Amino acid sequence: MELDRSPMTLARPRSRLASLRNAWRSLPRSSHVRFARLALRASRTWFAATLLATLLAATTPLATPMVTGALIGEVSAWQASAATPGSTALWWAAAIGACLLLQWLAASLLRVAAAALGERVDTMLQRGLMKAVMTSDGIEHLEDPATIDLISVGRETFRSSWGRPGQLAATLSGMVAGRAMMIGASLILARFQMPLAVALLAAALWTAREEKVASRQEAAHHYGSTELSRRMDYLHELGSTPPASKEVRVFGLSGLLLDRFTSTWRRSMDGVLTSLPVRPLLATTALATVVIGGLAWIVSAAVAGRLSPEAAAVQAQALMVCLAGMRLSSWTGLQTELATATLRRYERAAEAAAAARPAARSDGRLPARTGPDDLPREAIRFEGVSFSYPGGGEALRHLDLTVPAGRSLAVVGANGAGKTTLIKLLCRMYRPSDGRILVDGMDLASFDPAAWRRRLAAVFQDSMRFPLTARANIAFGRPHLASDQAGIEAAAVSAGIADDVAGLPHGWDTPLSSEYAGGSDMSGGQWQKIALARALFAVHHGAGVLILDEPAAHLDARSEARLHDEFLALTEGLTTVIISHRFSTVRRASSIAVLDEGRVVEQGSHDELMALDGAYARMFLLQSARFADAGAPEVRSG
Ligand SMILES: Nc1ncnc2c1ncn2[C@@H]1O[C@H](COP(=O)(O)OP(=O)(O)OP(=O)(O)O)[C@@H](O)[C@H]1O
Incomplete structure (x- = not known):
């Protein structure tokens, strides 16, 4: 019979599988399940090793009561029959040794595997956050205080030794192993004493739950005070780093800083240990009562001969294993809660950092029509561009400006006139709130930001000082x-x-x-x-577009003069936008635009603007008069 190999029949099961997979993916996830998926993505090998180690760590302690019981049963039998112990006794003793060795191996393997898995998860998450921050479309959201806060918390997450998301690999596996030990020990006990097993499991689960609630509250306090601890870090840094310490000393700010540090510390300590943990205490007391009562019953029953030594040994050990499981899972409680909370914060930070990423990379117009390598060939035009910073007033208001391709445009204006903002928009760090920026008639907003930025070279006012070679x-x-x-x-x-x-x-x-x-x-x-x-x-x-924002602000007179002299040679053939308060540089530009309160109020060559006798001429003459007083001949009109 011919097998039907048409794509339809092959595709059907695959699509059913895909829809099942999608349905599974769309189910709401607890942070523990989300972590498991992250861990699986970070390293399948270490995930499998951690899972195996957890399984071993959970099951090996459960074997000990059974084996010990069997050995004691053998010993009792020899005593009763007055026979010489046979080789079985040695086997049971060796089995106990093997159980202990296995427990130790399982714990060691779990420690190593969970640490390796955690490291990989943290590295993957850190990379993810860095990528989200660095590859987002613009920087608008990075200036939003709420986003800055989230991102810095996301980053700090990886610096703390407590509560890194990767630590969930160790804490969750410890918790799973601990809970499995509690349940397994209760089941062993249930074979002999159902009421004791039920009471033990109920008390252990209650204690674990109360500890979880208490850990969650403690973690919430920790995060409630994160803002305060960051403020303390900042104050500490102000007092101890060279740039700030100069001003701290000159202006005598040390007393003020110390007072602020102390009051912030006191506020961060508010609420710590103010409430007595009553419910965890009650739960632990109940558990202790069950364990002590259970042991007393086992001993008295064994003494009274109602319980064989073998059964007594198994039950007593099962009680101990249940307690060890309880300790293992509650010991990891606070760390788990902290790491879960940081994971949630991390996820919010990554979302906020990526918020400005464009829905579609590009409409393809820039690379498709001309290739990014030769734009602009005609001009860059700002058409009715308005822009406001988040929470700020209008920095640009219906601004119209043309930057001819291959020429230089100087932008001048008073502090706060909007010059740097104009450049930020040109670099696509922000999008105009109104109006358009056109590059050879194409809307800059439709370009792939990365492709456009490859056309740009910039010297910003606050240019980066990389601590590298x-x-x-x-x-x-x-x-x-x-x-x-x-x-x-x-x-x-x-x-x-x-x-x-x-x-x-x-x-x-x-x-x-x-x-x-x-x-x-x-x-x-x-x-x-x-x-x-x-x-x-x-x-x-x-790069064909050169942006210079106050390139001479820190230069000495000789270096500044050199920049003026070489400005034309440096910018020849480039589409240059230069912002400067130094008119000696500005006057060399092909065209000069005067900005006032976010609009262009004058534009033309130096000579045209001098002839206009407007804002530019007034500023120029003011500066040249100052230089003339100081005897600098080069800054003169004409
Ligand atoms: N990140 C920001 N958030 C909010 N407002 C801002 C931000 N940056 C600038 N502004 C405001 O936008 C306006 C224009 O600022 P811009 O930096 O463009 O001025 P500028 O002309 O370059 O000034 P300067 O000559 O002092 O460098 C100012 O009122 C400023 O306070």
């Missing part, structure tokens, strides 16, 4: 081309930092941080040149 700090402009030493050096020469790097103790390999062995920190101006070199390295490798 000088080479890495510049190569980060195009990290995948870090082996291009010639390009790195050319960028350093253009940015005027090459000589400083050559003078470092280990040249290009010197870590730019005095906190590392052989490292050396740099001055504010040197760091700014490093940031410029990083951007120029990106330009060297194809």
Whole structure:
């Protein structure tokens, strides 16, 4: 008979399987089940090893009462018959030894396997959080205090030695093994004494439950005070780190900081040990009563001859195993609750971090039509762009601005006029709340952010000071081309930092941080040149849009003059947006836009704006008068 191998018949069972799998996946999950799924994803091998070790840890202690009972039964039989003990006695004694050895092996295997599994889970989660934070579309949500809070809690989770989600591997397996021991021991007891077994199991489960409730409350207190402990950490850091300690000393803030630290500590301690744990105490008393009562009954029954020594030994040991199981599961209670709570917080943090990830990566227009490598070819246009920060007022208001391709545009304006905001929108860190930014007529919002950012090179006001080598700090402009030493050096020469790097103790390999062995920190101006070199390295490798936000803010007079002189050469052919309060640099740009309260109020070349005699001319003349007073001839109109 021909087998029907049509795709339909093969697909049907598969789709049924898939729908079953989907139904299973859509079931609501307790955090323990969610953890088990995470652990399975992190490492199948260690998950299986932990499962096996848990099974062994739960069952091996249950064998001991049975074997001990059998040995005592044998011994009693020899005593009764006055016979010489045979080899069976040795076998039972060896079996007891084997049980103990197995228990020890199971506990060791469980410890190793759970630790390895936990490490893998924590690594996977940390990577997940980092990825969610770094690959989200913009940074808007990262400036939202609630999200910042969640993410920092998510990150701190992995620093604490208590309550890391990965510790659930050890604590849950301990709990499962402990509960299984309690139930198994009660079942053994039930063979001899049903009422005692029921009372023991009920008291043990009640105690375990009360301990769980108490642990949960303790974990809740811990997290209730997390905000306070972070504040304490911050205050402690303020008092002990070099940047802050300068101002702390100069302004005499130490008393204030100490007072705040103490009052925060007191608040964090509120509620600790204020309530007596009555219910756990009652439950433990009930359990102790059952165990002591049970043992007393076993002993008296054995003495009265109503119970054989063998049965007495099995029952007494079963009671002990039940207690050991109880101790094992309650010992892990607080850690389990803490780790479960951190896992929940982690999940919320990861969700918040990923919140800005676009639903669809891109509509494909940027790569499909032109390739990201040559945009813009015409212009970047801000059309009626408005933007407000979360919880803030309008930073940009119906702003219209054109940045011609291959030319430079300087943006000037008073503090808070919206200059940096404009750049952040251009880098797609945020999306306009109204209006559009068009690149050669295409909406920037429709571009793949990563592809667009590959076109950009930027020096931000608060540029990053990576505590890595000088080479890495510049190569980060195009990290995948870090082996291009010639390009790195050319960028350093253009940015005027090459000589400083050559003078470092280990040249290009010197870590730019005095906190590392052989490292050396740099001055504010040197760091700014490093940031410029990083951007120029990106330009060297194809970035066509150069963004400079106050690139001369920390430069000395000579370095600033050099930047002015070389500005045209540096930006030649690039679409450049430069923000500066230094008009000597600004005037060299092809076009200048004056921003006031989030709008462009003037735009034109330096000469056009001077002729207009408006806001730009007033600012320029004010600054040149100051420089003229100081005898600096280069900043003069015309
Ligand atoms: N992250 C933020 N959250 C809330 N408001 C912000 C944020 N950043 C800037 N603002 C506000 O947006 C407005 C524009 O700020 P922006 O940094 O763009 O000004 P700027 O022109 O670059 O100023 P400066 O010359 O001082 O650098 C200001 O009123 C500022 O207070």
